[in-house]
Amino acid sequence: xxxxxxxxxxxxxxxxxxxxxxxxxxxxxxxxxxxxxxxxxxxxxxxxxxxxxxxxxxxxxxxxxxxxxxxxxxxxxxxxxxxxxxxxxxxxxxxxxxxxxxxxxxxxxxxxxxxxxxxxxxxxxxxxxxxxxxxxxxxxxxxxxxxxxxxxxxxxxxxxxxxxxxxxxxxxxxxxxxxxxxxxxxxxxxxxxxxxxxxxxxxxxxxxxxxxxxxxxxxxxxxxxxxxxxxxxxxxxxxxxxxxxxxxxxxxxxxxxxxxxxxxxxxxxxxxxxxxxxxxxxxxxxxxxxxxxxxxxxxxxxxxxxxxxxxxxxxxxxxxxxxxxxxxxx
Amino acid sequence: xxxxxxxxxxxxxxxxxxxxxxxxxxxxxxxxxxxxxxxxxxxxxxxxxxxxxxxxxxxxxxxxxxxxxxxxxxxxxxxxxxxxxxxxxxxxxxxxxxxxxxxxxxxxxxxxxxxxxxxxxxxxxxxxxxxxxxxxxxxxxxxxxxxxxxxxxxxxxxxxxxxxxxxxxxxxxxxxxxxxxxxxxxxxxxxxxxxxxxxxxxxxxxxxxxxxxxxxxxxxxxxxxxxxxxxxxxxxxxxxxxxxxxxxxxxxxxxxxxxxxxxxxxxxxxxxxxxxxxxxxxxxxxxxxxxxxxxxxxxxxxxxxxxxxxxxxxxxxxxxxxxxxxxxxxxxxxxxxxxxxxxxxxxxxxxxxxxxxxxxxxxxxxxxxxxxx
Numbered sequence: 001x002x003x004x005x006x007x008x009x010x011x012x013x014x015x016x017x018x019x020x021x022x023x024x025x026x027x028x029x030x031x032x033x034x035x036x037x038x039x040x041x042x043x044x045x046x047x048x049x050x051x052x053x054x055x056x057x058x059x060x061x062x063x064x065x066x067x068x069x070x071x072x073x074x075x076x077x078x079x080x081x082x083x084x085x086x087x088x089x090x091x092x093x094x095x096x097x098x099x100x101x102x103x104x105x106x107x108x109x110x111x112x113x114x115x116x117x118x119x120x121x122x123x124x125x126x127x128x129x130x131x132x133x134x135x136x137x138x139x140x141x142x143x144x145x146x147x148x149x150x151x152x153x154x155x156x157x158x159x160x161x162x163x164x165x166x167x168x169x170x171x172x173x174x175x176x177x178x179x180x181x182x183x184x185x186x187x188x189x190x191x192x193x194x195x196x197x198x199x200x201x202x203x204x205x206x207x208x209x210x211x212x213x214x215x216x217x218x219x220x221x222x223x224x225x226x227x228x229x230x231x232x233x234x235x236x237x238x239x240x241x242x243x244x245x246x247x248x249x250x251x252x253x254x255x256x257x258x259x260x261x262x263x264x265x266x267x268x269x270x271x272x273x274x275x276x277x278x279x280x281x282x283x284x285x286x287x288x289x290x291x292x293x294x295x296x297x298x299x300x301x302x303x304x305x306x307x308x309x310x311x312x313x314x315x316x317x318x319x320x321x322x323x324x325x326x327x328x329x330x
Numbered sequence: 331x332x333x334x335x336x337x338x339x340x341x342x343x344x345x346x347x348x349x350x351x352x353x354x355x356x357x358x359x360x361x362x363x364x365x366x367x368x369x370x371x372x373x374x375x376x377x378x379x380x381x382x383x384x385x386x387x388x389x390x391x392x393x394x395x396x397x398x399x400x401x402x403x404x405x406x407x408x409x410x411x412x413x414x415x416x417x418x419x420x421x422x423x424x425x426x427x428x429x430x431x432x433x434x435x436x437x438x439x440x441x442x443x444x445x446x447x448x449x450x451x452x453x454x455x456x457x458x459x460x461x462x463x464x465x466x467x468x469x470x471x472x473x474x475x476x477x478x479x480x481x482x483x484x485x486x487x488x489x490x491x492x493x494x495x496x497x498x499x500x501x502x503x504x505x506x507x508x509x510x511x512x513x514x515x516x517x518x519x520x521x522x523x524x525x526x527x528x529x530x531x532x533x534x535x536x537x538x539x540x541x542x543x544x545x546x547x548x549x550x551x552x553x554x555x556x557x558x559x560x561x562x563x564x565x566x567x568x569x570x571x572x573x574x575x576x577x578x579x580x581x582x583x584x585x586x587x588x589x590x591x592x593x594x595x596x597x598x599x600x601x602x603x604x605x606x607x608x609x610x611x612x613x614x615x616x617x618x619x620x621x622x623x624x625x626x627x628x629x630x631x632x633x634x635x636x637x638x639x640x641x642x643x644x645x646x647x648x649x650x651x652x653x654x655x656x657x658x659x660x661x662x663x664x665x666x667x668x669x670x671x672x673x674x675x676x677x678x679x680x681x682x683x684x685x686x687x688x689x690x691x692x693x694x695x696x697x698x699x700x701x702x703x
Binding site: 050051053054055079081086087088089090091092094095098099101102103114238239240241242243270271272273274275276277279280281284 | 407411418607643
């Protein structure tokens with residue numbers, strides 16, 4: 001059966017699970033084709049083919065599906081329902097393959113494993129093994145591929161966590177007094193929080209990460225916080241959050257607030273249901289830490305580069321000015 | 331303890347109030363939903379939150395102003411945002427400086443001590459038998475209200491004098507509100523149904539039949555949906571509701587094992603949705619799709635889906651419904667409600683949709699007659 005072309009749209013959960021999917025599918029001998037980074041054409045295709053009420057990230061996903069569909073034998077669109085106890089994905093992920101099938105025509109067949117660990121038939125392992133059977137007859141090889149893919153995925157996640165150098169955060173404790181004496185030689189620590197498909201999609205967020213890095217800012221993301229730290233911070237909530245992706249955002253926001261980094265930018269997308277709720281959670285919590293600047297950027301298909309640049313500059317100016325003021329008055 | 335609950339059509343203000351006052355609480359209902367309720371909610375709730383959260387927040391503010399000190403709200407565990415409403419509302423109200431206690435009714439998870447305290451507060455030192463009794467009275471009020479409202483939807487498009495049905499319904503509801511015995515509720519229900527049947531109706535009128543599906547709160551709260559059921563009735567449309575509070579209560583509190591008015595076996599609505607949306611997406615997403623499929627099989631002329639702006643499950647359903655509608659040649663109108671929804675815009679869209687259904691029905695008759703001759 002070799003060299004089956006399987007397409008993976010580079011949107012939504014691609015930014016969470018791609019290494020796992022790719023390693024698994026490729027070691028079974030399939031050729032994995034991704035739609036590539038988001039472009040203006042992809043965005044336009046998505047906006048045209050989705051209903052107007054749907055959230056912006058799903059429109060982007062539609063665009064990626066449209067740009068892939070004529071180049072591949074299969075489209076890989078898993079239905080992620082539940083990967084940990086007591087938490088789900090957003091309803092739109094639960095119905096993603098159905099939505100795609102309902103509104104786009106002339107699609108190649110979909111590979112749509114359901115991953116819902118509450119039932120053993122749809123556990124991570126069993127769903128992947130079922131996908132493997134579509135590609136290969138060698139069940140031993142399928143097992144092997146799955147375990148190897150899973151192992152390397154865990155290593156990948158860990159390497160992300162290690163990027164958060166503990167020193168950065170510790171230095172910051174004495175920041176407010178020391179920083180300005182050596183004239184801002186220490187970079188600012190700014191956390192970019194939000195769904196990974198916003199934070200890492202440079203087209204959607206208009207290159208925010210590289211722009212910040214260019215101004216010598218230390219960019220922190222939720223992936224850099226250790227899972228146990230996130231879980232520990234979440235215990236503080238009066239009621240647990242029941243969305244897997246939001247848990248990570250809220251937990252890491254609390255973590256960064258407690259470490260008193262210089263600022264947090266919460267990236268949200270227009271019409272995102274989860275963001276509307278957790279935005280309020282983070283905002284209320286941030287009021288308890290007046291030294292940490294907090295702002296929220298909303299992205300949609302009309303977001304203009306100049307607008308975001310202005311807001312970023314204003315946000316950074318505000319932090320720097322405050323630091324200068326504080327160091328002059330202490 | 332002065333308790334309050336959010337408005338929800340006639341259900342909360344009659345059945346909910348009955349349950350709480352039978353437990354010996356002083357009940358302070360929020361004033362009926364008005365523009366002010368909405369404005370308060372919009373002002374303090376996060377911008378992209380769905381409409382029900384905003385209005386219920388407005389309800390709470392208005393009830394706290396009237397002197398309530400305990401809020402009772404229902405919760406849940408996702409994936410729909412509804413499960414987190416109470417928590418966000420509690421935070422907002424606290425940050426506004428109100429002093430109150432919030433009792434959230436949901437399936438306990440984790441904090442058992444908190445749940446037990448809530449249950450004790452609610453039970454108010456009443457014996458178990460009076461608790462059960464209060465529950466039974468409230469439940470029979472729910473059943474009676476829903477039955478009368480359903481009957482009114484059938485009669486209203488047929489009535490000769492406009493407003494007759496609504497008048498009798500209103501009388502019935504206030505009688506139910508003022509009684510406190512199960513036998514009496516049953517008697518009033520029969521009486522009102524008899525009254526309904528005495529209403530003079532237009533003869534031989536073939537009506538357009540529409541299924542009303544969509545998000546639970548918007549479908550049941552007339553202030554939010556601009557009284558859509560009455561509007562459709564006056565347009566000569568027979569409406570059947572696709573949402574009911576009964577299965578909702580049983581599912582929110584995981585009481586399915588009680589089988590109260592709700593079968594436990596594979597739900598026919600889910601089964602109907604299966605070819606299009608095999609996965610439950612929270613809220614009423616999957617039932618909305620299932621109800622549309624069933625309505626097309628049961629001889630309805632069309633369906634109307636009501637959705638609060640940015641509702642996650644209903645947007646999935648809306649997308650899938652496009653395909654359902656195409657495949658089954660069955661018209662579905664999706665109406666999205668938010669704080670900007672204007673009444674005239676809604677009227678125009680409803681009239682246009684009903685005209686479309688009428689002409690479609692007429693065409694079908696013509697073809698049938700041609701085939702017969």
